Structure formats: structure tokens, C-alpha cells
Amino acid sequence: MTSAPTGPDGRPGSAGRTADGTAAWELLLPAVSAPARSRGRALQAALRDAVRSGRLTPGTRLPSSRDLGADLGVSRGLVTEAYEQLTAEGYLRSGRGAGTWVGDAVRAARPRARDLAPRPRGDRADFVPGTPDLSLFPRSAWAATQRGVLTDLPHEGLGYPDPRGLPRLRTALAELLTRRRGVVADPERVVVVSGVAQATALLADVLHARGMRATGVEDPGSPQHDALYAAAGVGTVPLPLDDEGLAIGPLRASGVRAVVTTPAHQFPTGIAYSARRRAELLDWARSVDGLVLEDDYDGDFRYDRAPVGALQGLDPERVAYTGSVSKSLAPGLRLGWLLVPEWLADDVVERKRTTDLGHPALDQALFARFVERGDYDRQLRLCQRAYRERRDALVAALAEHFPGSRVFGIAAGLHAIATLPEQYGPEERFLARVSEAGVAVRPLAEYGHDAGGGEAGSDGAARKEVRLVLGYAHLAPGRIRAGVEMMAKAV
Helix, strand or coil: CCCCCECCCCCEEECCCCCCCCCCHHHHHHHEEEEEHHHHHHHHHHHHHHHHHHHCCCCEEEECCHHHHHCCCCCCHHHHHHHHHHHHHCEHHHHHCCCECCCCCCCCCCCCCCCCCCCCCCEEECCCCCCCCHHHHCCHHHHHHHHHHHHCCCHHHHHHCCCCCCCCHHHHHHHHHHHHHCCCHHHEEEEEEEEHHHHHHHHHHHHHHHHCCCCEEEEECCCHHHHHHHHCCCCCEEEECCCCCCHHHHHHCCCCCEEEECCCCCHHHHHHCCHHHHHHHHHHHHCCCCCCEECCCCCCCCCCCCCCHHHHHHHCCCEEEECCCCCCHHHHHCCCCCCCCHHHHHCCCCCCCCHHHCCCCCHHHHHHHHCCCHHHHHHHHHHHHHHHHHHHHHHHHHHCCCCCCEEEEEEEEEEEEEECCCCHHCHHHHHHHHCCCCCCEEEEEHCCCCCCCCCCCCCCCCCEEEEEEEEEECCCHHHHHHHHHHHHHCC
């Protein structure tokens, strides 16, 4: 190997060396092991990466093309071409007779302060709600459907889709939702979206554009509603619940003209809105020329009787209805639907167009076939059986290990509310102890809008009763029993 270039004083210095003192050619050696045809591109990529990462710092002088070629065992021309390409891109700089240097236009990438993707928690038992059992995803049926779609889809089907969604999928969804959820579903008013989150964001943007600056939300309720409306410049007004659903008196007094609800299975309390409350809610919407936004996040999963039909079916011009496959298939698919009143349809579709030019066409065609062939109905039946068994396991385990505990809400969905007797409180101490034991749980108070979630006493004293929101769908029955036993031992 030739020696590295020297500094002005004639001694080995920073010239030709990385930030940690490594000779420049050493970090380029892996590139020259690439096949001959791609060796030049590999060398250029390695140099770019070294400059971007900061291993080659601005002002570092690189070896001559002759010396570096000899060190790496490649032709001088290959190195010269790499130097010229990266000089043109701004990574390197050179002067006639002055050699080649690392330029100062590039800054080393900063390490991220936090990973945006959720990390595995590492808890011994995890009862945090919101996650389905991803192992139930029908991989074989999905793959077979995908192969069929790729074979049959015409070339023009890969162009920009209708922002509302593929007509085939909107027709399939209209039939499915009419049959299973009792909605009034005109395919022309179905919009295919990237999950309930995008549906909510689209509605928030449209309402804001129409001058609306506040919307009501259930309290307790889903935290994501507040964030999505805030991003569109729309504030949220927390509205209390009673045993029948959203309390109508506070709703009327609030002055809002739109409200977000989960009437089939309220999140997180687990109640189903009564028939009387559903009628009162629609009467309110008509009286204020308003809108009810129905988040039907788990409406298909009712275990003690047929699911209550969607609120939208009672008045499709006063209810915007949204749902997704996040609980039935997988949240990572980012696939959902929005049924909008006629007076909002054009604005929502235009907003969808400007947001993303439409949902991916292949995903839509795949899901349309999946629904048409009955695979989605089979998946729903599979999930219903599994989740009913897991809810039963949770109720039995709580009765065994926490005598006197009570489970509230209807037998539905992917979570349950459990109230444990005072002997296991106060709640703060209970949560600290189970957390130390490696059990992840969420208290009901965490889903309230005030500091104490509306659950502490008026004097600020700690509540003795323990109220938990327990997710069970992602846990096998054995893990549920073991997790409840771990909680009991911890307290």
C-alpha cells in the first residue's frame, strides 16, 4: 500500500484520513469488491456516504487518483471518474494542481433524538388497548388475491386513481357496509382513505374551510381526535357522557355544530349509545344545522348479540361515517373508508385530491377482490371468535385473581373497562406496582381531558378504586391469564 498524503509539515496528518484517523482508502475497500460493472457506482456511493456521515470531514484532502487507485487495486480512471462525479454534485472540490478536497456544502447527518416508529415495550404483559392480533392476518389468502389482481389488472389501472377511490372498491364497500353495518351507502359518496385518521383530517380541513373553529369530542375519549382537529386549526370541546352516551344538555350548551362520537362501542368506556340518545343526538344535529362524525372503529365486533347498526343509517345527511381495516386486518395497511353527506362530498373529494391524488390503486383493487370473494367476511368471523374467547378469558381471570372486580361496557370490541375494589388502591400505587412487575396497563383517567381525567375526588384526594382500560385482542388466552395473575401478585 502507498503511504497516506502528508500535511504541510511533511508528517502524516489529516490529509487522506477520516474523522477517526482511519486512512480514507480503508472505508472504501468494501466498494471495490462489487462486480466490475457496478464498481464505479459502488465507489461513488461509498464516498458520498463517508462525506454525509462526517467520517470524511470538510477540508480533508483526498489521495491523488493515482495513489488511491493503487491502494484500492482499481484503475486510476475509475477513481478519477468518481472524483469528477462527486465534485459536480458538491461533495468534493478541486483546483488545478491543488488536489481534491472534501467540500463544505455537506453537513453530517444528526442522529435522531427519538425513533418515530413504536418500539417493542419489553413488558412481561401488555394490556395497552388499541392493537389487534396481527398474527391473525390472512397471509395466504391475501397473497393469492394479490397475485390474481396483478395478473388481471389492466395497464390503465395503474394510472392516477379517482380521488374517491376505485369504483369497484367503492361499490364493494357500499354493499358490505349496508349489509353489515346498516348504513345508507351510495358508492358515489364513499371515499377510500388511509384509515380513520385521514378521514378525520379531511373532515377537519373541510369544516375549518367552512368557518367552523370548534368541534365537540367525547370525554373520556380517543386522544387522537384532539390532535387531528388541532392540526386543522379546529379546537375541541370536551363533552361528558352519561349511562346512555353523550350527554345532550352539555352538548346543546357548548355551542358547537359538530361532534365526534363512537356510538356503537364508546371508546374507552365500552357503552353503546341507547336508542333514545341516538335519536336525541340526531335531533340536536338537525336543530343546529350540524354534523355528527361517527367513528365506527370496531363496530363489527359484538359478542353477545348482533352489532347495533351504525348511526349514519338513521340520517345520512347529518352523519359522516368512517371505519377501517385496522382492527380486522392490520393497521399497517392504512386502508379505510369515509361516507359523507351530499352537501360535504365535493369539498371532501377535492381535499382528498390535493392531499395525495388518491389511495394506491393496487391496494384498492386487492381489497375489492378480497371483499367480493367473501374473504373479508371470513376474516371478520375468525376475529370475532378469537376476540370473544379472549374477552371471556379476561373476565374469568379478573374474577379469580381480583375478587369483587367488575367489568363494565358491552361485550364487544378489543378492550374492556375493569374496576377493582378499593383494597387494591389507591390507583396511583397500584399502577406503580404493576409497572414495576413488568405489566403495562392504562387507567381510565388517562383518557379524560382534565388533569385527573375526571376521576379524582373533588378534594384532589387519590381515588381508592382502580379503573383500568384493558386491551386483550392481541393476547392469547394463556397470556391474558398469566398477565392478570402477575398484576395480582404485584399488589
